[in-house]
Amino acid sequence: MAARTERRLPAALVLAVASAMVCVGVIAWLGTRPSAEGPEGAPSEVTAPEVLVDTSTPAFAAESFLDAWRKRAHEQALALSAGTARQAVEARRAADDQLAPDERAARQQVWNAMAESRLRLMVSASEDLPDGRVVIQGTAEGEFLDRPYARNVQFVLRRVDGEWKVDELAFGEITSEVPDFLELDPSVGRDPSEFEIRGEDVP
DSSP states (O other), rough: OOOOOOOOOOOGGGGGGGGGGOOOOHHHHTTSSSBBOOGGGGGGGOOOOOOOOOOSSHHHHHHHHHHHTTTTTTEEEEEEHHHOOOOHHHHHHHHHSSSOOHHEEEHHHHEEEESSSSSEEEEEEEEEOSSOOOEEEEEEEEETTTEEEEEEEEEEEEETHHHHHHHEEEEEEEOOOOOHHHHHGGOOOOOGGGGGOOGGGGG
């Protein structure tokens, strides 16, 4: 029997659900989750899950930002960021704000279901820069779509008014196996690489 070829599709392709680009496996997975619909099937008001914030150390601040980013908790992410990281949050919030209210609520509902658990930042290296900033490299570990998830990450942090904030961020390779059910509907006729939206837009 031929060995199975491992596929590493970007986790971000599940955002296709909110953009009418059908991902059959994700829709089936969401069908097993509790519904958050209001009267007559309309989406109820949906907010991002709670983010626990700790800015006492660079590592804690980076993990807090990671949690806010993953859950699309824009206000918390803005409070935890500076520099280019803050610009990325502002751009992401602006893109969400352009959506119609129903579509925005549906998108947040999907994201909440996918990113309801907190990722843990496992630090592998830390370096102090001459300008007082700190570089942290490590792995974001937790669950995604009820499966083990791990991705290489790097943060640059600096103190702002006595609190550590993320100044820069970079997401690297997803090192965990992407679930087999992340399969595109063949009728869509799109190559999976088209779902490589911004690399930083992945949980």
